[in-house]
Amino acid sequence: MKPAAGKRKIQKILLDWFDRDQRDMPWRNSRDPYPIWVSEIMLQQTQVKTVIPFFERWMKSFPTLQKLACSREETVLKHWEGLGYYSRARNLHRAAKVVVKEHKAKVPDSYDTLIKLPGIGRYTAGAILSIAFDQPVPVLDGNVKRVLSRLFVMQGNGVPAAHENRLWEVSAQLVPGKRPGDFNQAMMELGATVCLPKKPLCLVCPLHKRCEAQQQGVVDQFPAPQARARTQKIEVSAAVITRGGKVYIQQRLHGGLMGGLWEFPGGKRKPDETEEACLKREIKEELGVPITISKKLMTLKHSYTQFRVTLHVFWCPWKSGRIRATQCEQWKWVKYEDLKQFTFPAANAKIVKSLMSNGGKF
Ligand code: SF4
Numbered sequence: 001m002k003p004a005a006g007k008r009k010i011q012k013i014l015l016d017w018f019d020r021d022q023r024d025m026p027w028r029n030s031r032d033p034y035p036i037w038v039s040e041i042m043l044q045q046t047q048v049k050t051v052i053p054f055f056e057r058w059m060k061s062f063p064t065l066q067k068l069a070c071s072r073e074e075t076v077l078k079h080w081e082g083l084g085y086y087s088r089a090r091n092l093h094r095a096a097k098v099v100v101k102e103h104k105a106k107v108p109d110s111y112d113t114l115i116k117l118p119g120i121g122r123y124t125a126g127a128i129l130s131i132a133f134d135q136p137v138p139v140l141d142g143n144v145k146r147v148l149s150r151l152f153v154m155q156g157n158g159v160p161a162a163h164e165n166r167l168w169e170v171s172a173q174l175v176p177g178k179r180p181g182d183f184n185q186a187m188m189e190l191g192a193t194v195c196l197p198k199k200p201l202c203l204v205c206p207l208h209k210r211c212e213a214q215q216q217g218v219v220d221q222f223p224a225p226q227a228r229a230r231t232q233k234i235e236v237s238a239a240v241i242t243r244g245g246k247v248y249i250q251q252r253l254h255g256g257l258m259g260g261l262w263e264f265p266g267g268k269r270k271p272d273e274t275e276e277a278c279l280k281r282e283i284k285e286e287l288g289v290p291i292t293i294s295k296k297l298m299t300l301k302h303s304y305t306q307f308r309v310t311l312h313v314f315w316c317p318w319k320s321g322r323i324r325a326t327q328c329e330q331w332k333w334v335k336y337e338d339l340k341q342f343t344f345p346a347a348n349a350k351i352v353k354s355l356m357s358n359g360g361k362f
Contacts, residue, residue, distance in 0.1 A: 006210055010151075011176045011183060017206040018186035023048065023193070026055060028185075033107035033132035034065050040127045041088050041119060044141075048192070054083055065105050069096040077260060077343040084304075084346060086258060091119025109133045122168075131181035138171035139184045140164070143191025148174075150195060150213040150222040232307040237279035238266030239291060240351065243318035246335055247355065249342060250286075250328040260329070262342040264313070264351060275312040286328070289321035297362060298354065302347035311347050315362045 022028070025048060027039035038058060042051045058079050062068040068076070073093060080089035095117040099107060107128065108114050114125040126139040140148075148154060148170050156163035176183050194201045200219060202208050213219045241248040241264075249262045267282035269275060276293050283291045293314045300311040325331045334342070336359055339352045 007174055010174065010207065010210060013206050013210070014186040014190065015176075015179060015182055018182055018189060021193075022185070022189055026052060026059075031132055033109075033128055035059060036132045037107060037120075037124070037128050038092065040124050041092050042083060044088060044124075045085055046083055050083075054079070065096045065099055065107070068093060069100040069105075073260060074343065078341075081343045081349065082346075086261060086343075088119060090260070094118040095120065107132070109135070111137060127184065130175065130184045134179075134181060136175045136177050136180040138168060138175045139188065140168050140171050141188060141191075143189075143195070144171060144184075144187045145191075146197060146223055147187055147191045147195045147207075150200070150219055151207060151211050153212040153216065153218065153222065155222070155224055231303070234307050234309050235269040235275070235278075235312070236266055236309055237269060237275045237282065237312045237314065238264045238348070238351070239279055239283055239293075239314055239316045240264055240297060240355065241283075241291065241316045241318055243333060246333040247339070248287075248318075248323075248331065249334055249339070250325055250331040253327065253329055258345045260343075261345050261348075263344060263348045265325075276314070279312075279314055279316075283316075286325060287331075288324035288326070290319070291316045292319055295362065298351070300347055300350050302350070309347055311351075313351055 025039070027035045030036070035055075039051065039055055042055055042058075061075075061079055062071060071093070073090065076089055076093045077086060080086055083089075098117055099105060103113075108117075109129065109132075111125050111129060114120050114128060115122070120128075123139055123141055126137045129135040129137040130139065145164075145167055148167050152170060154163070154166060154170070171187075174183070174187075190205070190207070194205050202211070202214050202219060205211065205214075208214050211219075213222050239248075248265065250265055251262050252259050254260050265283055265286050266279055267286070269278040273281070275296075279293065280291060283289065293316055295315050297313045297315050300309075300313065302309050302311065323331065336355050339356055344352055
């Protein structure tokens with residue numbers, strides 16, 4: 001089927017279905033571009049039900065772009081803690097400053113201007129322009145890709161970039177002049193709730209009579225499975241260094257992976273090292289002091305997109321020496337109960353939770 005052929009019918013079916021069956025989401029009650037923008041950034045890589053409480057807390061603390069722009073990065077990152085992919089929060093913060101400074105605190109309604117803001121790509125620009133400004137601009141996220149691939153039996157033929165371009169073209173052909181934002185949201189909603197990656201609910205799908213893959217009985221072939229990138233496994237040793245009722249933490253360098261977040265010192269184990277030898281070497285390199293390991297506290301596993309970390313955590317009561325931490329932004333001795341004021345990457349946050357629950361009694 002050529003997209004243009006059944007275009008109006010598809011638009012009507014999807015909009016009727018969306019009016020009837022759309023899920024309730026806090027950002028859907030408004031056409032204000034700022035909350036729509038925030039929700040779209042949070043929804044990248046994260047499911048709706050996870051995002052809702054983060055979104056509500058964010059809007060309470062940063063109800064306007066001005067308020068966000070003048071907030072400290074540490075505060076902004078703290079509101080993102082638990083969502084992961086912190087560059088999204090950092091970019092949103094930077095973009096808010098640009099909008100306040102250069103656009104009188106009004107979210108731009110032109111594609112060319114929006115796309116220049118930090119963290120806004122083709123998808124986010126399309127979502128903001130169509131939902132907040134009623135402009136017929138397409139979107140293409142993972143859900144829309146899957147729906148379109150099945151609806152029009154579109155395969156990649158081994159050239160992902162060309163396939164993606166064709167999908168953008170089809171999405172642009174389909175988006176209507178009237179209610180473009182609702183139509184785009186309907187496509188995304190259909191992919192998230194009906195046209196699922198595995199076991200799509202074709203029997204209850206409003207488009208099942210128009211869907212080529214369904215008609216041909218080849219739904220499970222779309223989209224074609226992609227070669228999965230191999231996940232790297234990393235072994236890390238980390239130190240909980242304590243002195244009196246306080247614990248040592250340091251802030252990761254800005255600009256690097258998870259930059260600006262706080263962590264317990266440590267690092268990657270070399271192939272020929274024990275966990276303890278790795279920790280002693282890392283602390284000597286990072287802090288410039290030797291440490292004594294008292295005991296192992298825990299082993300944690302955490303998965304990131306590209307790698308899986310096994311974190312071996314040791315208790316190291318402070319001995320002596322002068323800390324010269326050169327590979328971090330700053331470092332501090334912090335009371336256990338104050339740890340919650342700092343933002344940690346997910347794996348380190350598990351250590352914090354444990355320390356706060358037992359008050360540092362090992
Ligand atoms: S009929 Fe099935 S495969 Fe086709 S769009 Fe609907 S859910 Fe997806």
